[in-house]
Amino acid sequence: MNLKPVYNIAEICAQLGVTEAILSPGSRSAPLTVAFARHKSIRCRTITDERSAAFIGMGIAQKTKRPTVLVCTSGSAAYNYAPAIAEAYFQQIPLLVITADRPSEWIDQLDGQTIRQQNIYGQHVKKSYQLPVDLDNESSEWHTYRTVSEAVNLANQFPFGPVHLNIPFREPFYPAPGEEAEYDTNIKVTNHVKNLADLPHIEWVRILEQWKTFKRILIVGGQSDANEALKPPLSKIIKEQKIPVVGDIISNLHGIDDIIKRADLFLGQDKPGLHESMHPELLVTFGKSTISKNLKLLLRKYQPLEHWHIQPSGYVADTYQSLSKVVPVTPLTFFKKIAERQHQESFDNQKQENFFYIWQIEERKAQRQTNTFFPHENWGEFECIKETIQQLPAGSHLHLANSMAVRYANYVGLENSDVEVFANRGTSGIDGSNSTTVGHCLNSDHLNILITGDLAFFYDRNAFWHNYKIPNLRILLLNNHAGGIFRIINGPSKLPELEEFFETKQQLNAKLLAQEHGFEYLNCDKKTKFKNYLKSFLEDDGIPKIMEIESDSATNTEILKTFKQTYKDLK
Numbered sequence: 001m002n003l004k005p006v007y008n009i010a011e012i013c014a015q016l017g018v019t020e021a022i023l024s025p026g027s028r029s030a031p032l033t034v035a036f037a038r039h040k041s042i043r044c045r046t047i048t049d050e051r052s053a054a055f056i057g058m059g060i061a062q063k064t065k066r067p068t069v070l071v072c073t074s075g076s077a078a079y080n081y082a083p084a085i086a087e088a089y090f091q092q093i094p095l096l097v098i099t100a101d102r103p104s105e106w107i108d109q110l111d112g113q114t115i116r117q118q119n120i121y122g123q124h125v126k127k128s129y130q131l132p133v134d135l136d137n138e139s140s141e142w143h144t145y146r147t148v149s150e151a152v153n154l155a156n157q158f159p160f161g162p163v164h165l166n167i168p169f170r171e172p173f174y175p176a177p178g179e180e181a182e183y184d185t186n187i188k189v190t191n192h193v194k195n196l197a198d199l200p201h202i203e204w205v206r207i208l209e210q211w212k213t214f215k216r217i218l219i220v221g222g223q224s225d226a227n228e229a230l231k232p233p234l235s236k237i238i239k240e241q242k243i244p245v246v247g248d249i250i251s252n253l254h255g256i257d258d259i260i261k262r263a264d265l266f267l268g269q270d271k272p273g274l275h276e277s278m279h280p281e282l283l284v285t286f287g288k289s290t291i292s293k294n295l296k297l298l299l300r301k302y303q304p305l306e307h308w309h310i311q312p313s314g315y316v317a318d319t320y321q322s323l324s325k326v327v328p329v330t331p332l333t334f335f336k337k338i339a340e341r342q343h344q345e346s347f348d349n350q351k352q353e354n355f356f357y358i359w360q361i362e363e364r365k366a367q368r369q370t371n372t373f374f375p376h377e378n379w380g381e382f383e384c385i386k387e388t389i390q391q392l393p394a395g396s397h398l399h400l401a402n403s404m405a406v407r408y409a410n411y412v413g414l415e416n417s418d419v420e421v422f423a424n425r426g427t428s429g430i431d432g433s434n435s436t437t438v439g440h441c442l443n444s445d446h447l448n449i450l451i452t453g454d455l456a457f458f459y460d461r462n463a464f465w466h467n468y469k470i471p472n473l474r475i476l477l478l479n480n481h482a483g484g485i486f487r488i489i490n491g492p493s494k495l496p497e498l499e500e501f502f503e504t505k506q507q508l509n510a511k512l513l514a515q516e517h518g519f520e521y522l523n524c525d526k527k528t529k530f531k532n533y534l535k536s537f538l539e540d541d542g543i544p545k546i547m548e549i550e551s552d553s554a555t556n557t558e559i560l561k562t563f564k565q566t567y568k569d570l571k
Contacts, residue, residue: 001031001032001135001169001170001171001172002136003035003173003181005135005144005145006031006035006135006167007034007035007181007182007183007186008144008145008183008184008318009032009035009098010038010039010042010183010184011183011184011187011315012044012152012187013036013038013152014041014042014095015187015189016068016189017066017152017156018068018069019042019066019067020042020043020060020061020066020067020068020443021036021043021070021071022044022045022046022047022053022060022069022070023037023044023072023278024046024050024053024072025046025073026073026074026077027073028073028074028169028420029071029098029099031169031173033071035181036180038072038181039066039181039183041207042069045442045466045468046467047466048465049080049081049465050072050081051083051431053070053081053435054070054083054084054432054435055097055432055436055439055463056427056435056436056438056439057070057084057439058084058095058435058436058439059092059436059439059442060392060439060440060442060443061088061093062436062440063092063440063443063444064440065217065225067094067095067152067155068095069093069097069098070096070431071096071100071359072099073099074099074113074114074115074243075102075113075115076113076115077099077113078117078190079115079120081121083101083432084387085119085124085164086155087426087427088161088213089124089125089162089422089426090222090288090426090427091288091424091425091532092155092158092160092161092219092288093160093221094155094156095155095162095163095234096162096315097125097148097164097165098165098167099120099166099167100167100168101118101169103133103170104133104168105166108558118130118166120166121164121407122308123163124142124162125161125163126154126161126166126570127163128164128165128166129147129163129164129165129167130168131144131147131166131353132144132217133169134170135327137485138349140209147165148189148484149190149191151163153190156191156192157313158160158312159311159314161311164569167398175213176376195271197329197333198329198333199327199328199329201501204229207327208335208338211282211338211341214279214282214305214306215281215351215355216279217241217280217350217355218243218244218246218278218284218304218355218359219237219245219282219284219285219286220247220281220284220286220290220295221251221253221286221331222245222250222251222286222287222288222289222290223251223288223289224253224285224286224288226252227252227331228255229332230253230332230335231253231256233335233336234339234417235257236339237335237339238256238257238258238259239258240339241343241352242349242352242353242356242357243352243356244355244356245260246359247261248261248290248291248292249291249400249406249409249410249421250290250291250400250406250421250425251290251425252420252421253289253296254413255418257270258279260359261363261410261414262366262367262411262413263292263295264291264292264294264295264368264410265405265411265564266362266365266371266567267292267294267295267297267298267502268294268364268564269567269568270568271568274362275302276354278301278358278359279302280304280355282307282308282512283299283304283307284307284308284310285307285309285319285320286310286311286331286334287331288426289319289408289426289428290319290423296320299322300321303320303321303322305360305381306322306324306325307320307322307324307325308324308325309325309326309327310329310335311326311327311328312328312329312330313328316391317345333457344488344560358374365567367413368570369563369570370411370412373563374387375527376385376559378527378555379530379550379551380551380552380555380556380559381404381408381556382408382556382563383527383553383559384478385408385412385451386412387530387531388449388451388534388537388538389412390412390415391416391535392416392449392538393447394416394418395418395419395420395446396419396446396447396449397422397440397444397448397449398414398421398422398449398451399422399423399433399450400421400423400433400450401450401452401456401457402423402424402433402454403421404478404556405451405452405456405478406423406425408451409451422436422437422440430456430459431456431459432460433450433452433456433457433460434450434463434464435460437450437463437473437475438473441472442468446471446474447540448472448473449475449476449538450473450475451478452475453477453478454478454481454482454508455504455506456507457477461513464517464519466543470544471495471542471543471544473519473545474544474546474547475519476537476544476547477510477546477548477553478551479508479509479510479548479550480550480552480556481508481550482504482505482506503556509548510546511523513546518544519543519544520546521548522543522545522546522547522548523548523550524547524548524549525550526553533547534547
């Protein structure tokens with residue numbers, strides 16, 4: 001087999017800015033493993049479990065903002081990538097997924113490790129490419145090189161996302177003993193110049209003229225990377241134009257004064273007339289998903305006259321069923337223009353100001369509730385999360401697993417503007433939270449703190465099954481020995497099958513896992529222990545740590561219910 005074109009796949013990736021690859025062991029993928037492992041410009045790591053490997057690669061790409069390469073062998077190995085690929089697709093994280101395959105004549109012939117791999121990820125990749133099996137002629141080499149360039153560029157174009165290369169290999173595919181991997185450094189590579197989208201002057205005039213006609217404008221930020229440049233224009237819009245800006249914990253807007261962080265709490269009450277009074281005429285959105293179901297219900301029921309979404313390109317979801325305009329620029333470009341608009345006092349502006357203070361009053365009430373409710377007489381995981389988030393070191397990264405962890409954190413809110421938040425809210429599954437955090441640890445000197453429930457944690461325990469040091473990892477493990485979220489969902493919480501079939505009770509703890517992987521382990525089942533342990537847990541001393549909070553699922557549910565009811569009773 002002509003291996004040189006395979007080696008040049010790694011060379012093309014390197015020339016297009018790829019610096020990281022996650023390789024999973026396998027025979028059919030051997031040429032790819034050699035190609036990337038021997039390339040001096042690409043750092044390679046090996047992760048055995050492909051399901052975990054893909055999430056670790058996604059975490060690296062999320063941190064580096066450039067494509068990470070994933071390489072695996074043929075068969076079910078490729079399918080194990082699927083959950084992370086779907087998550088990366090909806091979170092818009094760039095990945096180059098390379099799967100080795102059998103030649104086409106052996107598909108459906110009951111050959112070992114052979115499945116139907118072409119287009120295996122369906123509509124959850126930006127594109128899937130099938131490379132030629134025979135690379136012994138100039139045309140096939142040209143086609144391979146052009147395709148690899150196109151794939152890397154596509155992963156790196158907005159909206160970013162995973163791209164799949166499926167490559168069939170014939171035997172023999174191992175290099176001969178002593179054979180060197182040769183790379184053509186002068187190989188032809190296609191570069192894609194990024195387009196900085198903007199609008200013609202006349203379009204901005206129309207937008208600003210239309211903006212002035214609305215008396216109740218609301219801005220909602222979905223899940224986004226932290227962007228310091230976005231904070232000054234949004235702060236100016238809030239301060240001068242009195243426009244409420246809603247951003248839950250995964251929006252990374254918490255460093256902006258007067259941001260609305262706790263909408264999910266105050267929109268969950270049935271106060272007469274409240275929802276009607278929070279009904280915008282113009283809704284402006286940017287970013288991806290939001291956590292708050294109550295916000296979605298409000299904006300779907302009381303639909304704005306117009307809904308504008310700000311996004312440079314790509315598919316736009318109609319989350320609130322009212323989308324009327326897509327403005328194809330970056331949020332920074334858009335809000336800079338809006339912030340520059342001359343603000344003049346008028347009767348209509350007074351209506352906007354009144355609308356602003358309705359949101360502000362409820363936000364401050366919700367913040368007061370969060371600050372005064374704790375410490376609570378009954379101790380549980382909610383209070384642990386509040387204390388941990390309030391003491392996060394500056395510059396650390398906060399990772400939130402799904403189910404209750406991300407919801408508790410969203411109620412608490414984040415004040416420290418130097419902390420960036422990450423969560424797998426693309427598909428909102430419990431799988432991969434450990435692994436994604438590990439990916440960040442491998443490419444970051446920052447302290448990475450994961451808050452996770454027990455089911456998500458134990459489901460992804462292979463995240464730690466590798467040979468790489470992760471001294472900057474901290475895991476706050478909420479172990480109530482059950483899936484506690486099902487106690488707060490009206491449907492399953494009232495069913496006799498709750499404990500056996502929904503909560504999925506389990507008796508595991510993390511002590512032995514911590515010993516296996518060399519983590520410091522702190523077991524915490526009472527408030528006094530937690531206060532003593534927290535400082536040590538958050539200390540950046542080069543030792544990975546797990547602090548396991550063991551608590552009762554029913555007690556945690558009652559604390560949360562009391563928290564919500566106490567808020568409703570506030571005057």
